[in-house]
Amino acid sequence: MAIERTLSIIKPDAVAKNVIGQIYSRFEGAGLKVIAARMAWLSEQEAGAFYAVHKDRPFFKDLVKFMTSGPVMIQALEGEGAILKNRDLMGATDPKKAAPGTIRADFADSIDANAVHGSDAAETAAVEIAFFFPTLNVFAGR
Ligand code: UDP
Secondary structure, three states: OOEEEEEEEEOHHHHHOOOHHHHHHHHHHOOOEEEEEEEEOOOHHHHHHHOHHHOOOOOHHHHHHHHOOOOEEEEEEEEEOHHHHHHHHHOOOOHHHOOOOOHHHHHOOOOOOOOEEEOOOHHHHHHHHHHHOOHHHOOOOO
């Protein structure tokens, strides 16, 4: 399987629950390396631009409000099949439907406060990583 990179965000609800380390452990346990990371409190402009693809959806306003409600932890992950691997670790968007043992099943409260973001395809991963990390701040996994 090809080595891929993906963009992950630990959302404000999970940061507030103090489970950054537990979520990082799951990345590490699955063979995903953190190759860039930073904590940030997103502005409305940043959150809106990041989720621009959803701008016409009914939940967009609440999503931006939630994503700007507290700090987030943003990381680029690298590893074999990283995009799908991270999506598997995350579980379904709605934590009620997420498989047992997934991050969302264990740490998320609702479909909007759902603990983590993960890129869903190679194209979006490239755009999302570039959105948060200038190339100089990405360290290739060794
Ligand atoms: N979302 C929401 N209500 C919905 C669907 C999505 O609040 O009915 C939020 C939720 O935080 C989700 C994000 O919008 O994580 C992006 O939605 P997407 O369908 O891309 O889900 P994901 O890729 O995060 O699983």
